[in-house]
């Protein structure tokens with residue numbers, strides 16, 4: 324009997340334990356792991372910039388995988404006034420269930436004028452809660468705020484320089500002041516953009532933009548200054564200019580078999596070289612396709628420019644040299660008496676003695692040196708604010724990348740590398756990404772009238 328009684332008591336305890344588990348431990352573990360989980364909703368927010376315009380977009384999402392999202396609240400706080408942008412509750416299927424929504428995409432526009440917001444600092448505030456029972460059934464809360472600046476007004480653009488008489492193929496300088504910091508500003512000549520640079524004057528809002536009028540300028544081209552502020556508001560301003568119509572000459576070059584036999588082997592390894600075609604076709608490929616590619620790779624160096632002016636006074640030219648070809652000469656190439664190709668010569672050819680020393684035209688920084696197809700060995704010097712000079716067909720180069728060179732420093736020796744038929748220097752200049760006529764830059768009075776005079780006039784205005 325005693326034995327049986329003991330056995331009965333043991334069984335009861337076992338059942339009580341199971342009952343306890345069923346009624347207390349399992350539900351409370353479930354509550355602990357599901358309804359009291361501690362993972363907060365994840366908030367991710369994107370704005371195009373922390374400085375925003377009159378109408379701006381807020382995008383992002385809120386994520387809560389485990390319990391689902393209960394509530395999302397977004398506001399803009401400015402000068403103590405809170406404007407609610409979004410206040411949304413999300414459903415659940417029941418008290419013990421998680422929320423029906425685990426991810427809410429955020430995408431809406433804020434219209435500052437409609438909401439009576441004013442320019443200046445504001446705080447974008449976001450809070451999200453999930454369907455846990457934490458914080459007395461309120462749920463886990465995530466909070467996120469972002470300081471923004473509301474800027475609804477476009478920058479004011481004031482042109483400080485006066486006369487802008489520019490020849491086609493020539494260079495110009497315009498000086499302007501912006502009313503606020505801008506992400507981008509500069510001169511547009513049609514679709515060609517020439518960025519402005521600040522730093523020349525103490526006032527960082529004053530910008531210099533060197534620009535080029537293409538040699539084949541069309542008089543219907545729009546020329547203007549455009550500026551984008553940090554919020555993306557932009558303004559546009561015209562400036563007084565007069566385009567001097569410059570004519571360029573045409574020239575015929577006869578291509579001989581001797582020349583082709585000498586030059587063609589150098590180009591065998593070029594991408595797309597028509598190895599199986601005739602010498603004439605090979606020449607046409609080099610003169611047209613490769614020339615285009617090479618010009619592009621030279622002009623790409625414009626992006627490396629520094630925002631300071633390295634040079635001063637007139638640029639120098641190869642000493643004791645004769646000019647063999649001009650800027651923007653239209654060249655017609657004949658082979659066996661027939662026209663086979665044409666090109667525009669984007670520099671000036673200067674011939675001196677064989678392997679003559681090549682002095683740098685003005686103070687600057689070496690931004691490129693190496694072979695460039697038809698141009699052979701080439702050195703590219705940055706003179707600052709987008710102005711660059713190139714020295715091509717060199718037999719030898721005697722500078723290193725990033726060297727600061729003074730006017731007259733020897734950067735190499737003339738030669739026949741590339742598509743040169745005889746020892747000479749091909750000297751070229753460009754602004755940002757457009758070749759310009761170097762003759763202007765050799766001319767001290769042109770520099771005084773068009774560049775230095777302007778820089779000084781503005782200097783005296785801002786003092």
Ligand SMILES: [Zn+2]
Nearest residue numbers: 670671672749
């Ligand atoms: Zn040349």
